[in-house]
Amino acid sequence: MSADHNPTNRRAEIDQHIADGKFDRASSALRELWRREAGSATASFVSARLDQLRDKLSLAKFKLAILRSFTVEPILALLRAEAFAYGIDLEIHVGDFNTYVQDIVDAQSSLYRFAPDAVILAVRTEDVAPDLSRDFADQSPEATRQAADRVAYSYEQWVNSFRQNSQAALIIHALERPTPSSLGVLDSQSESGQSGLIRQINRELRRIASAQHGVYILDYDALVARHGSEHWHDERKWLMARLPIAADHLLHMAREWMRFLVPLTGRTAKCLVVDLDNTLWGGIIGEDGMTGIKLGAEYPGAAFQSLHRALLDLSRKGILLAICSKNNLDDAMEAIEKHPGMLVRAKDFAAMRINWGDKTQNLREIAEELNIGIDSLAFLDDNPFEREQVRAALAEITVIDISSNPLEYAAAVRDCPVFERLTLSAEDQQRTAMYGEQRQRAGAEQSFQTKEDFFRFLDQAADLEPVTDLTLARVAQLTQKTNQFNVTTRRYSEAQVAEMSRQRDWNIFSIRVRDRFGDHGLVGVAITRDEGEECEIDTFLLSCRVIGRTVETALLAYIAKSAAGRGRERLVGWFLPTKKNAPARDFYCQHGFVELQKNETGTLWMLDLKSSTLSAPDWIKLNVTKTAATR
């Protein structure tokens, strides 16, 4: 940390680090600069330095296109700086003013040539529905109803057209209600007033979005309402430069976009680790005792209960919770289990490290216990020194910045984009319970003589089936999130998986596993492609929760059997090494594959299907659904 907090010195330091080739230090200094001075001027500086650093750092590259009816250029540097703070290198293409329809329907447009990963469609009500904004009062109710239907219909056409040309994610700004409304208070008295019709269009937009894969709605009115429409809107800039957003809200627009971009890039957190004293309750349990800590329905304890509710909402999205606190275990557990103001209890936490040891080490252990990467952790602690220390030691963790005001904690958690999710599966909703079951299982494993005894004891049953409408979201999600047992680490969106499943030579299988302790859900995916005599494994992955239980053998044996059944002679697959997938490195070798080829990207393995003796282990009850994918 720089001893001199002069902003000029921070910038000079960053440039010095870059000149010295110390790119990681430049990167963390740049992030710190952004944390301290986020704003338009700083964003320009950050964006310019990012251009110098992007090839020297391992950032997630992401291509974003913005189609628009208004000026967005002043928001771009802010967006790039925010994205950089989350480890994302954004390349942005902006369409011309109001050419969004041409850009979408023309398969040769610059939009498609750019090959975006995601597209934002940001169109103002005034531009796409002048009949319902400026010209509303001039028209008959019938005409305005028809106008509303036309607008919704147009969006549907555009979305379908887009999907035909691209599998990228599409984020659509919902229409904003004109304020003030044309007819004043009269407008709110019926559903066919201006607001009513805009609401109707937005309902249709949600329906259109949910009928497709990878199409999402950004609730623009909610965003504006949060900041206050009068402050958000800058009439002078709108008339001068077609920029409808005031200077001090440009960053908020960028942050709202980030709430979609972060989950789309997979840079999300799988677990939030929280401190206890002055974070989950007011005061210090070891000193203030059960009756002294502030936690309850009244101020100031109510602020902490709001935070508990925010944590529970994270749980419902499949995000795990953990505790890391410097405390006596007994004191802490008594408060957690017995204090009447606690809305979260021990069962809501998948891991705990309550001791007097170093937090950095505890965080590493939590990640290991939960079998997730350190970069999947987020950390919430009221103490700025603890936060700084963790940030310095574990650069990959998302450390949530909070003020010293507990009233702001819940919002800080809710606003953090690493907790956003664009889909929710049954597994997500039960994840915490499954981790509880997992701890029981881990206990059981230790007491067995041989691994085989343990596998038999587990009493596993697996359902193997081709991907369906119901499993599509989970299958895509697994390709995006699974890092360890993943031979090729190819990331696919729902739309891409859907597209592959429609092709004859591609087969996509999922495996769902239950055992004595509970239902793991859908935990494995295999994607194969037939070509000539070979069946190539494009993707083979297993959730880390079921590694080492021979589930992978069952899935692989099934792939081999079905490839042979289709007349293929060889089963081939690449292993592409990454920093995280060492657990899968020996997978093919252990199953009797031979090495065919090795180069700097990885190793190609082959199994001769005619002579192979690969078979599913008999301690897993296999249930295979052969019906063709129901698409």
Add this chain to the structure above:
Amino acid sequence: MSKFDEVRAVASDILGVSAVSLNVTSSPETIENWDSVQHLNLVLALEEKFNLQLSPEEIEQMKTLGDTAKLIESKLHTSSR
């Protein structure tokens, strides 16, 4: 830091040039990067930093960095902040 120094720091970030290369006479005519897009970015960055709103007429008056600093200074004095 004087108002001019603060304005210069913002302009340095926005225009992507070092602060030392900027002075009171710096303008779109003397700074290559300072086009109409950057002018808008500069206006917005100043509004955000100094928590004020510039009218189209005031933006017209911002012909040099010196003019800009004087404008900001007068607005901050006359406002009730």
